[in-house]
Structures are given as structure tokens and as C-alpha cells.
Amino acid sequence: MMLPGEQKRELLVKAECQHKGYGKDPYKRSIAELLDEGVINLDKPYGPTSHEVTAWVKNILHIKRAGHSGTLDPHVTGVLPIMLGDATRLVRVLLLSGKEYVCVMRLHADLPEEKVRAILEEFTGVIYQRPPLVSAVKRQLRKRTIYYIDFLEMRGRDVLFKVGCEAGTYIRKLCHDMGEALGVGAHMYELRRTKSGPFKEDETLITLHDLTDAYYYYTQGDEAPLRKIILPMEYALRNMPRIIVKDSAVGALAEGAPLFVQGVCKVDTGIRQGDTVAVFTHMGEVVSIGTARMSTEELMAAKEGQALDTLRVMMKPGVYPPEWKKKLK
Numbered sequence: 001m002m003l004p005g006e007q008k009r010e011l012l013v014k015a016e017c018q019h020k021g022y023g024k025d026p027y028k029r030s031i032a033e034l035l036d037e038g039v040i041n042l043d044k045p046y047g048p049t050s051h052e053v054t055a056w057v058k059n060i061l062h063i064k065r066a067g068h069s070g071t072l073d074p075h076v077t078g079v080l081p082i083m084l085g086d087a088t089r090l091v092r093v094l095l096l097s098g099k100e101y102v103c104v105m106r107l108h109a110d111l112p113e114e115k116v117r118a119i120l121e122e123f124t125g126v127i128y129q130r131p132p133l134v135s136a137v138k139r140q141l142r143k144r145t146i147y148y149i150d151f152l153e154m155r156g157r158d159v160l161f162k163v164g165c166e167a168g169t170y171i172r173k174l175c176h177d178m179g180e181a182l183g184v185g186a187h188m189y190e191l192r193r194t195k196s197g198p199f200k201e202d203e204t205l206i207t208l209h210d211l212t213d214a215y216y217y218y219t220q221g222d223e224a225p226l227r228k229i230i231l232p233m234e235y236a237l238r239n240m241p242r243i244i245v246k247d248s249a250v251g252a253l254a255e256g257a258p259l260f261v262q263g264v265c266k267v268d269t270g271i272r273q274g275d276t277v278a279v280f281t282h283m284g285e286v287v288s289i290g291t292a293r294m295s296t297e298e299l300m301a302a303k304e305g306q307a308l309d310t311l312r313v314m315m316k317p318g319v320y321p322p323e324w325k326k327k328l329k
Helices: 031-037 050-061 085-094 113-122 171-182 208-219 224-229 233-237 247-254 296-301 323-328
Strands: 011-013 038-044 066-068 077-084 099-107 125-129 142-155 158-165 186-196 242-245 264-268 276-280 286-292 306-313
Touching: 031 038, 031 077, 031 085, 031 224, 038 050, 038 085, 038 208, 038 233, 050 066, 050 077, 050 208, 066 085, 077 085, 077 233, 085 233, 085 306, 099 171, 113 142, 113 171, 125 171, 158 171, 158 186, 171 186, 208 224, 233 286, 242 247, 247 286, 247 306, 264 296, 276 306
Parallel strands: 077 186, 242 276
Antiparallel strands: 011 264, 038 077, 066 077, 099 158, 099 186, 125 142, 142 158, 242 264, 276 286, 286 306
16 A cells, blocks of 8 residues: 555656756765765664654764654654754655554454454544644644555454554554444554655664664775665655756755746646645755645646745755856846
């Protein structure tokens, strides 16, 4: 099963763009650059808080800034994306990404498997949740979407299932509510996150021990292990719809300007008005994140107008020449 954003898109060519030799492949950045514009797919261990784990990452890598996307409770393990340096600007963007968990739910009485399977199906779709007493948000009723629940196994009173859900869904509360619906009660016994947006358990996942060892080898002159672990921040945006822009537009966008149709080279299919979109150079560098003012079809047909409202600038000014300033002279 797939989370929203995992569907394949196709890049449509709006205009042929001349590349002027600027920019750099994100995967060819130096280690120093990656420590300021990188992400880590960390396997959070059982016990510490997400904040504590993030602090340990900063200490291991000797950096001043790092942030995590999507808090995991101390007793929950699994995928915890960590953004380094300037890549922390992506934290709020990625907080809204869909999540996937593998959960062991413990029933409070014996039940037939058929009844349990039926309840899992009933809780797929839009549900209402009130956050638990111990939570970081206001305890008010809210809607959340359960994209899928896959029954995996049942042994005695323990039910193993996989759930894909909207960000902000409480699996502990989901287990409680399913137990109530079953009439016997239930609680979450064990939980592991297997996906958080584009970050997956079976891709690039590393432990704190892996990170410690890789950084040690880096200090000894071997950067290969660390290069495998720290990914460019663009990796975190691989599920997001894209717009590729002309080199001549990059300088203005890096200064916070909105994107106009005239600066667009290629557009992903499936963009709707109001969607959050990532703007890239032809080299694959992320320039900014914005809100689409036009759908893919409208953007492809338009000859002028504003295509995107800039929400967050990711590229430092000066990487590409400010050609817009030349035009003002």
C-alpha cells in the first residue's frame, strides 16, 4: 500500500531551458556542505525522547543545529528523520507527511480472528480522534484519515497490523477505540514507525552507533561511510510535486521572490491549485518551497502570471547569479 505522495508523477516540458553551467549535483556536495544541508534517516531506539536523540546527533556530528520531523514517544522505535543545519527549514514541511506504523495491539479478552479483521476494516477511512491525556496538542475532537490497515498476524490476544495514516494520528488512541468497538477493550502493546513521508525503514535507515562509527572514520580521513549516511536535503522532498526552473530565475527565487510562469521549464503532473510544491534547478538542487497558484494544466497553458507563492527559501543567495538585477539596470 502507498501513502499519499508516493504515486509516480511525470515531468512535462513547458519550455526548453539553456543551462549555463551553474549549480552542483546535490549528491556531490562535500561533507561540510552535507552537515549543513543534509538529512539522516535515523532508527530511533527504545527509551529516549525524540528530542534527546536529536541532541545526541548534534553532539556526534559536532554541529549546532538539527531538528526531527514527527515526534516519536520514548517507547516507540523506528524511522525518525533528522534534518541538519539549514535543512531544519524542512521540518515543518515534512511534519505533514503521511506515516506508516507496525503495531502490536493487545486485546483484553479472547476474540475470533474474523471479528478483529472486520474491525480493522471499519476503522479505515476518515475517523474522529480526541488526543490522549498525555499529548503535545489540545485535547479536542479532530478528523484524521487512516489510508490502510493491513492485518498481519494474530497470536492469542496479540494482534499485529500495519497502518498507514495521516500525520497527527495517535495509534495508541486508535488501539483503544478499536478495543471499545470490539467490546472487550485493547491497548497498544508495541509500536514501530516504518515510514515517515519519503523516509522508509527498508531504505537508508541507520542507527546512532552507525553514525558514531561513520563520523569517527571521517575524522580519520575516510569520508565514504558518512557520505552513505548523510543524504542531501533534496532526498526529503522526493515525494513532493516538482517544478524545474530556468537558471535565470534561480537568483531571484533565492532572494524570496515568487515564481512566475516565464521562469518555468518543467512541471510535474497532478499539481492542483493550493498544493505545496518544491522548486528545483536543472541540477536537482532545491531552491524553494511554495504554494501552487495554478494546476499543472493551467501552468502548462499560461504564458504569464504568478505560478507559485514562496513559503520557504532553501537555497542560499549568491549560488546562482542575480540576473534579475541586471534586467533592472
